Amino acid sequence: xxxxxxxxxxxxxxxxxxxxxxxxxxxxxxxxxxxxxxxxxxxxxxxxxxxxxxxxxxxxxxxxxxxxxxxxxxxxxxxxxxxxxxxxxxxxxxxxxxxxxxxxxxxxxxxxxxxxxxxxxxxxxxxxxxxxxxxxxxxxxxxxxxxxxxxxxxxxxxxxxxxxxxxxxxxxxxxxxxxxxxxxxxxxxxxxxxxxxxxxxxxxxxxxxxxxxxxxxxxxxxxxxxxxxxxxxxxxxxxxxxxxxxxx
Amino acid sequence: xxxxxxxxxxxxxxxxxxxxxxxxxxxxxxxxxxxxxxxxxxxxxxxxxxxxxxxxxxxxxxxxxxxxxxxxxxxxxxxxxxxxxxxxxxxxxxxxxxxxxxxxxxxxxxxxxxxxxxxxxxxxxxxxxxxxxxxxxxxxxxxxxxxxxxxxxxxxxxxxxxxxxxxxxxxxxxxxxxxxxxxxxxxxxxxxxxxxxxxxxxxxxxxxxxxxxxxxxxxxxxxxxxxxxxx
Numbered sequence: 303x304x305x306x307x308x309x310x311x312x313x314x315x316x317x318x319x320x321x322x323x324x325x326x327x328x329x330x331x332x333x334x335x336x337x338x339x340x341x342x343x344x345x346x347x348x349x350x351x352x353x354x355x356x357x358x359x360x361x362x363x364x365x366x367x368x369x370x371x372x373x374x375x376x377x378x379x380x381x382x383x384x385x386x387x388x389x390x391x392x393x394x395x396x397x398x399x400x401x402x403x404x405x406x407x408x409x410x411x412x413x414x415x416x417x418x419x420x421x422x423x424x425x426x427x428x429x430x431x432x433x434x435x436x437x438x439x440x441x442x443x444x445x446x447x448x449x450x451x452x453x454x455x456x457x458x459x460x461x462x463x464x465x466x467x468x469x470x471x472x473x474x475x476x477x478x479x480x481x482x483x484x485x486x487x488x489x490x491x492x493x494x495x496x497x498x499x500x501x502x503x504x505x506x507x508x509x510x511x512x513x514x515x516x517x518x519x520x521x522x523x524x525x526x527x528x529x530x531x532x533x534x535x536x537x538x539x540x541x542x543x544x545x546x547x548x549x550x
Numbered sequence: 551x552x553x554x555x556x557x558x559x560x561x562x563x564x565x566x567x568x569x570x571x572x573x574x575x576x577x578x579x580x581x582x583x584x585x586x587x588x589x590x591x592x593x594x595x596x597x598x599x600x601x602x603x604x605x606x607x608x609x610x611x612x613x614x615x616x617x618x619x620x621x622x623x624x625x626x627x628x629x630x631x632x633x634x635x636x637x638x639x640x641x642x643x644x645x646x647x648x649x650x651x652x653x654x655x656x657x658x659x660x661x662x663x664x665x666x667x668x669x670x671x672x673x674x675x676x677x678x679x680x681x682x683x684x685x686x687x688x689x690x691x692x693x694x695x696x697x698x699x700x701x702x703x704x705x706x707x708x709x710x711x712x713x714x715x716x717x718x719x720x721x722x723x724x725x726x727x728x729x730x731x732x733x734x735x736x737x738x739x740x741x742x743x744x745x746x747x748x749x750x751x752x753x754x755x756x757x758x759x760x761x762x763x764x765x766x767x768x769x770x771x772x773x774x775x776x777x778x779x780x781x
Contacts, residue, residue, distance in 0.1 A: 365637050397705075398701075398702075398705040398706075399652060399655050399656050399659065399698075399701075399702055399705070400656055400659050400660060402652075402656070404600055404653075407649070407652055411644065411648075411649075411694075415644075415690060415694065416640065416641075416644070419632065419635070419640055419686070419687070419690070420637075422632050422633075423632055423633060423635065426632060426633035427633055430633070445693075445697060446697075447697075447700060448697050448698075448699070448700020448701035448702075448703065448704055448770060449701055449704075450701065450704045450705060451705060452701070453652075453698055453701040453702065453705065454652075456697045456698065456700070456701045457648065457652075457694040457695075457697050457698040457701070458694065459697070460693045460694050460696060460697030460698075461648070461690040461691065461693050461694035462690075463693060464677075464678065464679075464681065464689045464690050464692065464693025464694075465632070465686060465689065465690040465693070467680075467681045467689070468632070468681040468682070468685065468686050468689040468690070469631075469632050469686060470681075471681050471682070471683055472631040472632065472683060472684060472686070473631075473632075545681075
């Protein structure tokens with residue numbers, strides 16, 4: 303039970319990495335607050351977990367909603383030990399800079415980068431008062447090198463990487479560790495891209511085949527792969543790890 | 551830094567469009583450009599606003615017919631840790647430091663594609679790669695600027711457009727010398743192998759190189775001009 307009695311908020315937990323992480327953290331003894339902008343999906347994840355799982359609908363790009371997310375967690379469970387800022391979007395139409403509309407730019411930056419800031423912004427005072435805390439952010443390999451034809455996404459994820467390192471520097475003395483995970487291309491892409499690919503029969507498989515050529519291990523990353531990385535960073539085993547960008 | 555860049559490029563014959571939100575400073579830079587024998591114009595523009603940016607590009611194209619070089623040099627910082635940063639501060643720093651780069655490039659690139667090429671340079675920062683205490687929003691913004699530079703370099707490489715950024719560390723200035731505490735100075739110098747701040751003119755030399763054909767095979771570069779900070 304690597305996370306016995308730890309209270310964890312996981313955003314974007316209605317599906318994918320967030321859902322797998324919620325299930326895994328719960329198996330390891332954590333009490334999980336399942337956060338997603340899709341209320342039904344969050345509830346579904348909470349039902350899969352059963353006891354001690356609380357679903358909350360949150361748009362992480364909004365100050366009031368992330369504030370509520372943290373306050374409600376502390377009200378219910380008395381503490382906030384782990385914040386996993388995993389919520390993120392990937393809009394397939396936002397490709398090159400010229401092709402990216404201002405609205406899409408703003409949305410991607412607001413959810414992927416500002417959302418991480420807001421989660422941390424509200425969680426940190428709680429963690430500082432407690433004398434401990436762990437923040438994990440889902441960044442991306444696309445935040446470490448410049449990705450082609452996803453400028454806004456790459457910029458947002460690079461922002462997450464730097465914000466992670468910067469917060470690690472500022473809050474280490476409060477016994478708060480801040481790390482990020484940089485997954486490569488996912489076997490099951492995020493919802494918007496997946497929806498687009500699924501419109502054409504075989505397109506998803508073709509995309510997976512094409513992209514996995516570049517992966518040394520010859521296969522794409524699964525949600526479980528990332529969940530295990532998050533578990534490591536959430537547990538005491540990583541007690542000397544902070545400011546890291548863990549590539550998966 | 552922007553002034554030094556304008557003067558250096560003008561010195562090498564560029565028709566220099568000086569852009570700033572502060573007219574007095576911008577006009578002063580233009581006067582210095584002209585005093586040195588150069589030509590140019592000044593435009594008062596908030597580069598974090600799309601309408602203003604689009605209009606700026608139209609004005610420049612109307613006057614000069616083409617834009618060959620874009621130096622995105624605007625950025626703002628506040629010494630605040632993440633938990634001290636208000637939503638307004640976050641939005642302001644990200645809009646002016648990061649979004650302005652996206653907006654200006656979006657407005658300028660189509661013309662560069664039409665004319666067969668161009669050079670875009672961002673003033674990023676060492677803090678786009680490494681971090682410093684109490685600069686949460688700024689590090690996030692500069693990190694994003696660095697990666698945006700790389701993406702644009704890849705996306706427009708076959709169009710003859712090169713996109714690079716420079717990473718300055720701490721730059722000397724009269725205001726800094728007047729306001730900075732000895733303690734802060736000692737801390738900053740301790741991270742600089744050269745044991746001194748950089749001069750704006752030293753940044754301008756890097757900008758000039760990236761703007762000119764001398765760097766014709768350089769794109770997507772993240773060039774530290776930092777006294778050894780990142781080494």
